[in-house]
Amino acid sequence: MTTAVAPPLLEDTKLGPKAGGFYRRQNIWTGLGFGIFLGFVAWVVSHATIQGSNWGSDMVVTCTMLGWVIGFNVGMGTFNAPIRWMLGHDQTHEDELYAAGVSQGSSRYFKFCTDHKVVGTQYLVLVMVLFAVGGTLAMMIRTQLITAHSSFLDPQTYNAIVTVHGMVMIIATIIMVSGPFANFIMPIMIGAKDMAFPRLNAMSFWVVFSAVPCLLATFFLGGVNAGWTTYAPLSVQAPPAMDAFAMTIIVFVVSVTVAGVNTIVTVATMRAKGMTMGRLPIFTWGSVVGGALGLYAMPAFLVVMTMMITDRATGTSFFVPEMGGSQWLWENIFWIMGHPEVYVILIPPVAAVLEIASTFARKPVFGYKVAIAGFIAIASLSIMVWAHHMFTTGWAPNLAGPFMITTELISIPTGIIFLCTIGTLWRGSIWTRLPMYFVYLFIWNFIIGGVTGIYLSDVPADQFFHGDMFVTAHFHYTLLGGAMIGATAAVCYWFPKVTGRMLNERIGKVAFWTIALGIQVTYFGQFWEGFQGMARRIAQYNPQFQTANQMSTIGAYILMTGWIIFLYMMLNAWRRGKIAPANPWHAKTLEWKVPTPVPLENFVVDPVVTSDPYTYGEGVPDGQVVPEFAPTKEPELVPAGSAASGEPTATGGTN
Amino acid sequence: MSFEAEIDKIEADTILSGKPFFSRPSGKIFLIWLPLTIVGVLIGLYAPHHLLPVLQSPEGGDVFATIVFFTVLAAPVAALVYAISFYSLIAWRHKGEDPDVPPPDAEPQRENGPMTVLWLVVSTFLVVVLLFWGITVWSAQQIVHPNALQVNVTGQQWLWTYSYPGTGVETRNLELPLNRPVQFNITSKDVTHGFWPAVLGVQVDANPNVTTVIRTTPNKLGGFTVQCSQLCGLYHAFMNNKASVVTPAQFATWLQSNGANRISAAVAAGTTPVAATTAAVSS
Numbered sequence: 056m057t058t059a060v061a062p063p064l065l066e067d068t069k070l071g072p073k074a075g076g077f078y079r080r081q082n083i084w085t086g087l088g089f090g091i092f093l094g095f096v097a098w099v100v101s102h103a104t105i106q107g108s109n110w111g112s113d114m115v116v117t118c119t120m121l122g123w124v125i126g127f128n129v130g131m132g133t134f135n136a137p138i139r140w141m142l143g144h145d146q147t148h149e150d151e152l153y154a155a156g157v158s159q160g161s162s163r164y165f166k167f168c169t170d171h172k173v174v175g176t177q178y179l180v181l182v183m184v185l186f187a188v189g190g191t192l193a194m195m196i197r198t199q200l201i202t203a204h205s206s207f208l209d210p211q212t213y214n215a216i217v218t219v220h221g222m223v224m225i226i227a228t229i230i231m232v233s234g235p236f237a238n239f240i241m242p243i244m245i246g247a248k249d250m251a252f253p254r255l256n257a258m259s260f261w262v263v264f265s266a267v268p269c270l271l272a273t274f275f276l277g278g279v280n281a282g283w284t285t286y287a288p289l290s291v292q293a294p295p296a297m298d299a300f301a302m303t304i305i306v307f308v309v310s311v312t313v314a315g316v317n318t319i320v321t322v323a324t325m326r327a328k329g330m331t332m333g334r335l336p337i338f339t340w341g342s343v344v345g346g347a348l349g350l351y352a353m354p355a356f357l358v359v360m361t362m363m364i365t366d367r368a369t370g371t372s373f374f375v376p377e378m379g380g381s382q383w384l385w386e387n388i389f390w391i392m393g394h395p396e397v398y399v400i401l402i403p404p405v406a407a408v409l410e411i412a413s414t415f416a417r418k419p420v421f422g423y424k425v426a427i428a429g430f431i432a433i434a435s436l437s438i439m440v441w442a443h444h445m446f447t448t449g450w451a452p453n454l455a456g457p458f459m460i461t462t463e464l465i466s467i468p469t470g471i472i473f474l475c476t477i478g479t480l481w482r483g484s485i486w487t488r489l490p491m492y493f494v495y496l497f498i499w500n501f502i503i504g505g506v507t508g509i510y511l512s513d514v515p516a517d518q519f520f521h522g523d524m525f526v527t528a529h530f531h532y533t534l535l536g537g538a539m540i541g542a543t544a545a546v547c548y549w550f551p552k553v554t555g556r557m558l559n560e561r562i563g564k565v566a567f568w569t570i571a572l573g574i575q576v577t578y579f580g581q582f583w584e585g586f587q588g589m590a591r592r593i594a595q596y597n598p599q600f601q602t603a604n605q606m607s608t609i610g611a612y613i614l615m616t617g618w619i620i621f622l623y624m625m626l627n628a629w630r631r632g633k634i635a636p637a638n639p640w641h642a643k644t645l646e647w648k649v650p651t652p653v654p655l656e657n658f659v660v661d662p663v664v665t666s667d668p669y670t671y672g673e674g675v676p677d678g679q680v681v682p683e684f685a686p687t688k689e690p691e692l693v694p695a696g697s698a699a700s701g702e703p704t705a706t707g708g709t710n
Numbered sequence: 711m712s713f714e715a716e717i718d719k720i721e722a723d724t725i726l727s728g729k730p731f732f733s734r735p736s737g738k739i740f741l742i743w744l745p746l747t748i749v750g751v752l753i754g755l756y757a758p759h760h761l762l763p764v765l766q767s768p769e770g771g772d773v774f775a776t777i778v779f780f781t782v783l784a785a786p787v788a789a790l791v792y793a794i795s796f797y798s799l800i801a802w803r804h805k806g807e808d809p810d811v812p813p814p815d816a817e818p819q820r821e822n823g824p825m826t827v828l829w830l831v832v833s834t835f836l837v838v839v840l841l842f843w844g845i846t847v848w849s850a851q852q853i854v855h856p857n858a859l860q861v862n863v864t865g866q867q868w869l870w871t872y873s874y875p876g877t878g879v880e881t882r883n884l885e886l887p888l889n890r891p892v893q894f895n896i897t898s899k900d901v902t903h904g905f906w907p908a909v910l911g912v913q914v915d916a917n918p919n920v921t922t923v924i925r926t927t928p929n930k931l932g933g934f935t936v937q938c939s940q941l942c943g944l945y946h947a948f949m950n951n952k953a954s955v956v957t958p959a960q961f962a963t964w965l966q967s968n969g970a971n972r973i974s975a976a977v978a979a980g981t982t983p984v985a986a987t988t989a990a991v992s993s
């Protein structure tokens with residue numbers, strides 16, 4: 056398409072009254088209604104047929120959860136297209152446009168919508184909700200621990216909260232970057248019109264969405280008292296909540312797997328002409344490596360949880376030692392998933408940090424290829440280190456040495472990533488906008504998380520530290536201080552593109568300093584508890600640990616305040632922030648070269664890619680451009696969301 | 711930017727620039743790095759004394775030494791990252807009038823081969839040092855004393871039981887004789903627990919149907935707490951008990967007060983069997 060006149064925007068297409076078929080009647084309400092209905096049917100049927108047998112309640116809970124998840128997705132429209140296809144009708148082009156959200160205004164955010172930008176936004180909101188839930192639970196834990204023998208929570212509730220806090224946060228951190236940004240931003244970055252499998256993309260969101268109620272249901276089914284690691288055999292004996300917990304994971308893994316495949320295939324097949332692998336923005340690489348590692352790790356989670364359900368509901372004994380099973384089998388499969396999983400969480404935000412550092416240092420990413428090699432090395436090594444979580448379990452003491460070696464070797468590629476980040480800042484023109492603040496905080500926190508990891512990987516030192524608050528502090532420095540702060544940088548960075556609004560940086564800086572302070576106080580308190588030898592996951596403790604605990608609790612309240620300010624800033628800007636220009640950071644990746652709000656299918660005219668996007672200061676023409684959208688003339692600005700209503704947009708769109 | 715300024719900028723950080731070290735970026739970064747490193751090293755040297763409990767065995771001593779050594783080794787590395795990042799904010803931060811206008815592009819530097827190789831070599835070297843330390847310490851801990859005092863530990867929801875084979879003693883409180891090698895044989899009656907006498911610097915899980923073993927030699931008198939380190943259900947937080955390291959004579963007495971006869975108590979405590987035997991015969 057090389058016409059001089061821009062073709063009309065897709066979202067202005069007038070659809071016939073029947074376009075979309077069933078989709079027209081489906082939205083989140085039909086999803087909820089159908090999910091509850093099918094869950095109820097499954098409950099009645101399983102109750103009637105399995106009642107009386109030993110493991111009846113486990114079967115009933117499993118079936119009910121399955122009924123809910125399937126029902127919800129049927130009600131949402133997840134299966135419409137495959138069902139119609141099986142019946143011999145394919146979706147028409149109009150149907151597809153309808154499913155992509157054409158002419159539905161903001162109601163498309165509550166529907167099965169195949170537009171990758173809608174899916175990304177849905178994920179962003181879900182992640183925020185999950186963090187709010189997980190954060191509330193965390194505050195309950197910290198409040199309980201403010202004194203040695205507090206009775207704010209009884210031990211039963213405390214254990215259930217510790218478990219769900221952990222799992223909610225793990226789910227949230229796994230999807231916090233790969234959900235919103237690998238969906239919304241990454242396809243535009245590579246010049247694609249959508250993800251490779253738009254329907255699977257929408258499915259991955261609604262499936263993980265339907266997993267969340269299963270997790271929260273555990274509170275009403277007796278509570279899971281075994282922590283997020285749900286070690287067997289305790290978890291085999293746990294109340295029926297454990298079945299809901301296992302179903303949550305199984306459903307979640309389906310979502311992550313689908314999303315991972317989608318990311319990889321999109322990058323493999325949907326790149327614009329000229330967008331070679333060596334010209335991909337570094338964030339794209341991070342998403343691909345993280346997604347691929349997820350494809351390795353997450354199935355183990357599904358497998359282990361399925362075995363757990365069969366142990367509980369049908370009487371197998373994989374993890375029951377008295378019947379020939381082994382708790383070490385559980386621990387091994389769990390950590391074969393568990394360690395790679397932390398890098399599934401970490402790699403995408405780190406890649407985003409490199410991307411942002413380059414934009415705000417006005418310099419190319421330092422060591423682009425080295426950083427990619429670093430990601431791949433981290434991912435490959437991370438599948439060989441799982442038993443560092445099992446140094447003190449008694450399983451294979453002879454393997455302690457080898458696993459100590461593989462674990463500490465990861466520090467080398469991790470160091471390389473540090474080199475690339477620092478190298479990008481080196482002699483940069485540091486532009487300290489809000490995203491850059493969080494890049495610095497990421498560096499400062501993550502170094503502490505990495506260093507303390509080395510203490511833990513030293514077997515003699517781990518004999519002291521395992522099961523201790525030191526471990527808790529370590530992984531909060533890496534996961535919250537590192538990964539989540541990196542993701543926060545990404546939120547600040549891409550917020551103008553996603554919402555069409557600018558954040559208020561003055562409020563943002565208040566939030567930033569509060570969060571930065573809160574993290575240090577909270578987790579230094581926990582390091583202190585850890586040095587003193589306080590066990591993790593305990594509801595009451597020896598009074599000698601009280602001062603350290605109070606420090607941590609005070610820090611947690613500071614941290615909470617910081618996040619609330621941050622949330623306020625986000626919501627406020629989303630509703631009535633300053634309208635964002637298409638490229639507020641003057642960045643060179645493609646997502647900034649399309650108008651905001653981004654039109655359906657992103658590019659009206661195909662982008663032209665002749666170099667990577669890091670040509671800062673090289674005195675050569677920008678090698679990643681979208682011809683249609685000449686950056687020289689400032690476009691007329693219109694808030695996000697109005698594109699669908701057919702007003703002129705920042706493209707100067709003709710209609 | 712004038713040509714001179716350009717050259718200046720490129721040469722500013724090289725010896726060629728002829729500038730004294732401390733007016734070059736690397737010199738200034740060094741000035742930030744040095745105090746940070748010193749603080750880090752001092753923390754490594756002194757903080758563990760104040761933070762850690764009194765460790766009562768050689769394995770505990772290893773934990774202590776490892777923490778000190780790793781902190782001292784990590785301090786310069788972490789300080790370097792902090793120093794560069796602080797310096798970049800001080801020296802290279804752009805303070806334009808309009809915050810919405812980006813600063814001019816920086817001098818591009820896509821890679822620096824020698825620097826990358828140097829970084830790799832140094833970090834690999836550090837990792838090798840850490841591994842050498844860890845493996846040496848770990849293998850030195852693997853010595854098995856054939857005459858070690860045997861203590862059978864059983865975990866159950868939510869308490870520990872200790873029995874001393876040969877003496878018939880079974881208690882809820884752990885007592886150990888000073889300077890006598892001890893071997894814990896640990897198992898569980900129900901779910902997985904974690905046997906964690908923190909100050910002894912060893913721990914292992916208590917698993918149903920298997921026995922796991924840890925060994926140590928208490929070398930300081932004093933009381934401590936055994937905790938459960940593996941979430942094991944409702945009252946996990948309360949699954950701890952008092953323990954202490956006592957002199958062998960006190961230990962023998964304690965065993966007897968818990969029902970052991972004199973001979974077996976003396977054997978277990980490693981006190982002179984002759985005196986004990988006589989005492990036993992005369993009674």
Ligand code: HEM
Binds near residue numbers: 401
């Ligand atoms: C240099 C890098 C790192 C090393 C050497 C390291 C080492 C370790 C070791 C040995 C443990 C087990 C401690 C124990 O239970 O006794 C551990 C726990 C953990 N690490 Fe790291 N780690 C590193 C980086 C990370 C990163 C980057 C993340 C996440 C982004 C992370 C997340 C965790 C988590 C979640 C746990 C605890 C899991 C649990 O027991 O609940 N670590 N780490």
Ligand SMILES: [Cu+2]
Binds near residue numbers: 441
């Ligand atoms: Cu790990």
Ligand SMILES: [Cu+2]
Binds near residue numbers: 903941943
């Ligand atoms: Cu326990």
